[in-house]
Amino acid sequence: MRRLISACLCTGRKYELYSMDWDLKEELRDCLVAAAPYGGPIALLRNPWRKEKAASVRPVLEIYSASGLPLASLLWKSGPVVSLGWSAEEELLCVQEDGGVLVYGLHGDFRRHFSMGNEVLQNRVLDARIFHTEFGSGVAILTGAHRFTLSANVSDLKLRRMPEVPGLQGAPSCWTALCQDRVAHILLAVGPDLYLLDQSACSAVTPSGLAPGVSSFLQMAVSFTYRHLALFTDTGYIWMGTASLKEKLCEFNCNIRAPPKQMVWCSRPRSKERAVVVAWERRLMVVGDAPESIQFVLDEDSYLVPELDGVRIFSRSTHEFLHEVPVASEEIFKIASMAPGALLLEAQKEYEKESQKADEYLREIQELGQLTQAVQQCIEAAGHEHRPDMQKSLLRAASFGKCFLDRFPPDSFVRMCQDLRVLNAIRDYHIGIPLTYSQYKQLTIQVLLDRYSKPQDSGRRAVCGQASQPLLDSCGHCSSPVSLGSGRPELQAGVRLPSLSHLTLVPFTPSPARLVLRRLYPLAIQICEYLRLPEVQGVSRILAHWACYKVQQKDVSDEDVARAINQKLGDTPGVSYSDIAARAYGCGRTELAIKLLEYEPRSGEQVPLLLKMKRSKLALSKAIESGDTDLVFTVLLHLKNELNRGDFFMTLRNQPMALSLYRQFCKHQELETLKDLYNQDDNHQELGSFHIRASYAAEERIEGRVAALQTAADAFYKAKNEFAAKATEDQMRLLRLQRRLEDELGGRFLDLSLHDTVTTLILGGHNKRAEQLARDFRIPDKRLWWLKLTALADLEDWEELEKFSKSKKSPIGYLPFVEICMKQHNKYEAKKYASRVGPEQKVKALLLVGDVAQAADVAIEHRNEAELSLVLSHCTGATDGATADKIQRARAQAQKK
């Protein structure tokens, strides 16, 4: 074959990425081909159009890396495929004739399946395109009825049927999906007319400045960023302009009328140059602003893959990259360039040769004051070089130039070295991700977008049971087993990074995620470590992915898998064992999942999965361990529905914390259940309390209340709580009695305490009844005296009080009589009792009735110091002056003794 080596022209150059190793039997033209952008994998469907059932000629789906290494191969057993395409997450979408879309992983693992709707099913798919938007990847379908259906995001499938194109008889000659202002449109060409379909309308559009005489458009191409559009007409004329068709950028007449096989844009972001690559069977043409085109002869059937900053072209034997030469590279490598970078490169070369010319070149740059610029140019150009030796010589030049600069910030150089090291590692033939520097930088942002804006994330995370761990949103990528003859990717297998230089830190790169998709865990970890990414963002994520992959190895025993995972992961921060366990459970390995959960330090994390796996009892004890009552309650409700009542109660019985929680709930929500709980536990004490509460809270009628009390009393007896049982029985008696009192005497007695009942009787003048009640309920004398005393004083029935006081010797003394009379401001009555107060309290009594002088006498007589002080403190004003003196004298005397 013809080999094009760095065909360096004024605006474009082409270099070989890989020589393909895939040993294809068929020509590419006999296959359906799809290649993912960003150096992604290539999918081929062989024999796609054969209808025979014979196994030998069945369609075969094959997936290769960009370097042609086989990743997967499987016999196609589903319906006829119309189109293949890769999603932004590197999932292969296979659009079938019936509108069904099968989604496969990078390794040929079946992911899911969705349908593009009934209309599509009925009319069959005529043509389909997979396109990428900022939300994800979309599918656009042209049906047999010449209608379009599209979904802008296959992970959040919303089908939109586009409006009809008026007067459309046959299939459009060409069409494409456009994405403008976050909305997907369809642009189609019918004869000389162009139509733009959006959600609601179909509008005819005309490209501005289109050359006349066009009777049909043969091909159209949208640029990678949807900014530009190219149209190829049947006159061999190419119109290039903005995607809105409102502005023409340039045009070209190639004079070839044959419809091109492919047409793609080849431009780099922010570049002024426009170029479109048009491919025919044996010819490749790059056209742009210039009046001349660049032409290549194609020896083989080739396929174009539009990239952000160029075009990948692969054929059976080779894989090349065509792109516009970046400014920095052009400046340096232009023949006889005098750009500072070029001079610096030259200077460094001379320096290595130990030639004095080095100094001359350097001086020349310095005189112009362009050394900083020169270094920057070399660094930038190094980034755009594919070959490590070129990168090295440019970086060496930059490093050389840096020596002569005082203050050149080192980070751009350091970062470039790091980036290149990473890029070279992933471009390696074995890895096969030919990312360019610009793509690499762009992908970062895209992946970030991906992670935060995709609406399906929340859903998927919920399945994984973990919201705080963005890690798992890409878990889906590494699922399900694959039959791939080659050895399993194990962590021990190491791919070494080509060494370049010393270096430090860099922002997060997306490559590991892509690497994880390819199960290149060791390389991913090495990159993370090399870039010193924080563990949680880097290594931990990779390890978790690896573990998720590991649990799918069905031929390894649960113990071994669990041990292997634990050995590797240990307690790496940010790794959630429960997530990995969830994956294991997803693969139907419940036992493994439980084993893995054992390693999960946060018991709260274990519970949801255990519940899902129907290990509710285990979940309950884990929940209790976590100390999170809410979690416990969640499990409880689960258990309640899962177990029969008896088993449920038995489970509760062994878990006091859960039991008390459930009791709390029942107390408010399910009183009957509460009773059953106590019954089950033979907790007669609580059962008694329960009925006591019922006796005044739930029951209204007196009979019901008494019955409740009776039940309570029985329970208390069973609980061997004689006291409570007796008290309850007393209450039953009291209730009945109160009822009778109400009937006989009127007034309210029910629900009064015993004390209050007696008081009420006395206040009502029913002394006899009161006495009787006191006797019946064995009210102690002291209480009765206090009670009567208070009640009679309240009634101000002084006569009765006096009678009462003389009925027998007071068990509470007579001081209370004095106090109570004074409280009612009856000094006269108080004095009566003061004389009867016993000697210890006499002083107090006398003071209460205000007889300070006599109190002093008594105190002096008692020779009691405390009493003397007390009396003294009551001496006020002139009236008690004499008394005070008297006390002072007595005190003095006492002290003498």
Added chain:
Amino acid sequence: MAFPHRLDAPELPDFSMLKRLARDQLIYLLEQQHEVDKLYKVENKPAVSSSEQLCFLVRPRIKNMRYVASLVNADKLAGRTRKYKVIFSPQKFHACEMVLEEEGVYGDVSCDEWAFSLLPLDVDLLSMELPEFFRDYFLEGDQRWINTVAQALHLLSTLYGPFPNCYGIGRCAKMSYELWRTLEEEEDGETKGRRPEIGHIFLLDRDVDFVTALCSQVVYEGLVDDTFRIKCGSVDFGPEVTSSDRSLKVLLNAEDKVFNEIRNEHFSNVFGFLSQKARNLQAQYDRRRGMDIKQMKNFVSQELKGLKQEHRLLSVHIGACESIMKKKTKQDFQELIKTEHALLEGFNIRESTSYIEEHIDRQVSPIESLRLMCLLSITENGLIPKDYRSLKTQYLQSYGPEHLLTFSNLRRAGLLTEQAPGDTLTAVESKVSKLVTDKAAGKITDAFSSLAKRSNFRAISKKLNLIPRVDGEYDLKVPRDMAYVFSGAYVPLSCRVIEQVLERRSWQGLDEVLRLLNCSVTKEDKASSESLRLILVVFLGGCTFSEISALRFLGREKGYRFIFLTTAVTNSARLMEAMSEVKA
């Protein structure tokens, strides 16, 4: 009065951040999301509002949920459609959603959370305002709030740096500590490397020291709380205080200059101080007599406002004092205090018992009687069976049979128990242990010891020297130790433990006490920063103003600054009410 802090005492951290956090979140919840224009108190009655949407800000309690559900259902019956929003504070519980679901309104109501757990009541006092914590945890064994406590600790440590030394007494303290550690570990990185501000943190379960909480308070702030009930740092002074026909809401915190000087004082000093203050004030007013116009102008524009403010505060506090004096200086109160002191010292138990009996017989106050019974039980390590029965009988006769449940509650919480004849409990324990596996046995033993917590107050009191030996009169004006908060009769147990640990810089030498307290100690980290004299004391189940005063005193003496975090400010009455069964 109001001694200044030692010069080496640290500054208190600024809590305004907490307030701001909480406020902003609530405003966001209310305004941005729900456009609330007016707030109503949630009461158990139908809401009278014509508004198109109702928003409830509630504690996550089942009762509240039933109320919300009943409102929604009533609206449904009336054919009204409104939007309902429930904002749970501090967090949502699954059980609440369950209730909404069972009542069939889950679909009609949307829920939100307001993670507000720390209310700064004062410069050194944070309250979680969870009075229900006490009953929920210590009576019902419900651990739901422990998570909230852990969250609060986590918030504090993220705001004010890590705590190098942690001490804890009690099961709840242990659980909170562990849960908090887990939280920290899950989110580490943030606090790592931050310089700690708070050197020590103490976590204390209320049931470790019931005694202190059960005593009558005699420090001014405590007395105000006991008498008028301070709610969220403010108190409603009724007409008897304001000597007008209106009641007055007064904020009680360090902002109130007069209050700040008397809050920690023994009540006997307060009146003297206030009258001195009044005289000073008068003197300052009087100065204006000799003034010329210019001076007068100055006086009016600069000083008068401050003086007037002070005047107003002074009159409020004098009013409060008078009202307290009227209530508390009666003979009954003296007797009560005397009995309490006798109980604390363990003298004249018989007399005290009959005093309590009389108290019950005379129906003085159900809560007070209950409190005295509990105090007796705890100090005496349970009542002797005869007294236990007779006091209960008396109480039931006085206040009604529903208090059978109250007694059952008190017994479960270990507040009012019967002296166990012999080792029956251990016998049961060992019997049970034989029946079940080892691991479960540990749990059961735990459960048992919490069920029938044996108080060892007397022994602890001796070990920690809680009853100071008094030679002569205890000078309440110039207190010697923390005992002044109880008229020199008793050093609060909780505070003494903290003092001892700080003095020894560890638990060393306190093993015996810990054994007696019958509780676990949480881990203490290495004492890396001795110089940190800012100390956070966390009371799980509430703390009293007396304890706060005592520790403030300790801080002034030793050059510490204490910050208090409590689930709620409590006092004896609140504790007893939490345990009481009341007829609905």
